[in-house]
Amino acid sequence: MNHTIWPSPLGDLTLVRDGEALTGLYFPHHWYKPDDVGERDDSGFDEVIRQLTEYLAGSRTEFDLPVRADGDAFQRSVWARIARIPYGATTTYGAIARAIGQPAMAREVGAAVGRNPLSIVVPCHRVLGKDGEPRGYAGGLRRKRLLLDLEQPGLYAAG
Numbered sequence: 001m002n003h004t005i006w007p008s009p010l011g012d013l014t015l016v017r018d019g020e021a022l023t024g025l026y027f028p029h030h031w032y033k034p035d036d037v038g039e040r041d042d043s044g045f046d047e048v049i050r051q052l053t054e055y056l057a058g059s060r061t062e063f064d065l066p067v068r069a070d071g072d073a074f075q076r077s078v079w080a081r082i083a084r085i086p087y088g089a090t091t092t093y094g095a096i097a098r099a100i101g102q103p104a105m106a107r108e109v110g111a112a113v114g115r116n117p118l119s120i121v122v123p124c125h126r127v128l129g130k131d132g133e134p135r136g137y138a139g140g141l142r143r144k145r146l147l148l149d150l151e152q153p154g155l156y157a158a159g
Contacts, residue, residue, distance in 0.1 A: 001038035004045045009056055010143050015045050016117075021068040022048055024117045027139030032115050052120065058150060061087035063121045071115065074102075078112035085126045088151045092130050106130075114138055120147065 001023070003016045016024030016037045026033045047065065054060035069079050077100045085091055093113065094106040102108070116124040119139055125147040129135040137144035 001036075002041040002044075003037040004040065004042045006045070006049055006052070008052065010139070010146065013052075015048055017044060017048075018068065020044075021066045022118065022121065023068050023070065025119050025121055026117075027119065027143060029140070030119075031138040032117075034117075055120070056150070065121060067118055067121060069117050069122065071112070071117070074108065075112040075115060078109050079116055079118070079122050082113065082116065082124050082127060083122045085123055087123075090126045090128050090132075090148070092128055092132075093135075094130055096127065110136070123147075126151075 001016065001018045003014055003024075006013045006015055011028045014024065014026040014030075014033065014037060015022065016026070016034075018038075024034065024037065026037075051060055051063050051065060055063070069076065071079065078096060081096050081099055092106075093109045094103075096113075097103055097106045097109045100109075113124045113127050114136060116122050116138070119125070125134075125137060125144045134141055134144045134148065
């Protein structure tokens with residue numbers, strides 16, 4: 001396992017990979033950044049950085065990267081569902097709970113969303129509260145609004 005730090009428009013992102021698979025993408029002050037991200041090695045991240053650059057420039061709507069998200073079975077089911085939310089669309093924690101067959105577990109879905117190790121690539125920023133408003137985001141609500149506004153200009157003030 002190794003990592004690099006990429007100075008993105010959203011701040012310095014820590015990118016982590018294990019072999020060829022991207023296993024983590026973390027913002028500065030990320031809620032659940034792991035203690036060990038391996039040694040720093042800037043090689044091998046070119047494709048991830050290229051696709052992130054294209055996404056943040058508005059010219060990419062999907063990622064095509066080998067990824068692996070480590071978590072328990074429930075977390076992985078939530079992350080798999082989040083990965084299916086199309087560019088420019090949003091859903092709610094409750095809708096994800098219903099979609100995975102656990103309609104009473106919206107809070108647990110929220111906890112799993114908060115532990116998503118692949119922010120942006122697995123688009124947890126597209127998950128909103130039941131009132132349709134952005135709620136907690138491991139990278140901060142300002143970044144969540146920026147990402148939502150990138151995909152749906154004018155939908156949320158980035159402030």
